[in-house]
Amino acid sequence: MSNYPRDEFDKVPETSSRQGVHRERLIPSRSSGLGLIITVGVLALVLGVAAYFVLPRLGIGTDDGDRAPAADSSASVESPEPQASEPGQSTEPTPSATAAPSAEPAPTPSPTPSPTPAAADRSQPVVVLNGSGIGGLGASVSARLGADGWTTAQVANWGGQPLQGSIIFYGTEDQLPNAQELSQLLGIPTVVQSPDFTLVTVVPGPGFQ
Known part of the structure; x- marks a missing residue:
């Protein structure tokens, strides 16, 4: 307590945190x-x-x-640099050793010649048997054969089964050329081999011209 008389500033409570109206607060x-x-x-x-x-x-x-x-990806896309060829080394591509050879045309096979038919032997005699029933037909056929250079061994009538047409018989294979030649000469297409005939036999039948 002071000995001075109290004034308006002494009205502030002693326990107040206020330290004076003219001073700033010390607490932040x-x-x-x-x-x-x-x-x-x-x-x-x-x-x-x-x-x-x-x-x-x-x-x-x-x-x-x-x-x-x-x-790595950038390195993979880099193209390899071409290697320089050595002096004297050719840069042209080497042909493959397994290259197929040029195909040559196959030779055309020549046609096989057909065998030449054997020539007729007019020295062999011929038999004429009339199977038409027309008298004198056998002699007429024999005359046609003689005019072509053939020799007639016998002229007679046919004694077998009645025929429907004309036939030329031959006995062996070597007589076939003679039978074929007479077939063309007389216009008889039927040529038959039979062991019953020893000579080429011409049998003019019905309708023979």
């Missing part, structure tokens, strides 16, 4: 601490965003394993 305000926290948070957020977008472009923090395939 709570609002200043909250602003510091917000400022630090904003700075941290800005730094995080900058690190996320800027550092990958600068190549910082990327994995070496991710860049290895890119290097």
Whole structure:
């Protein structure tokens, strides 16, 4: 307690935190601490965003394993450089050793000549048997054969079964050329081999001309 008389400044309670109307508070305000926290948070957020977008472009923090395939792919597309040929070495492509030879046309086989038919032997005699029933036909046929150079051994009538047409018989294979020649001469197409005839036998039948 002082000995001075009390005035208007002595009305402030002694337990109050107020130290005078003309002095600033010594205790810091709570609002200043909250602003510091917000400022630090904003700075941290800005730094995080900058690190996320800027550092990958600068190549910082990327994995070496991710860049290895890119290097391999770039190396795989590189075309090999042509090797310089040695002096005196030809650069022309070597023909394949297994190249097929040029195909030559196969020779055309010549047609097999048909065997020449044996010539008729007019020295062999011929028998004429009339099978038409017309008298004198046997002699007429014999005359036609003689005019062509043939020799008639016998002229008679046919004694076998009645015939439907004219026939020329021959006994052996060597007589076939003579029978074919007489077939063309007399116009008789039927030529028959039979062991019953020893000589070529002409039998003019019905309708013989």
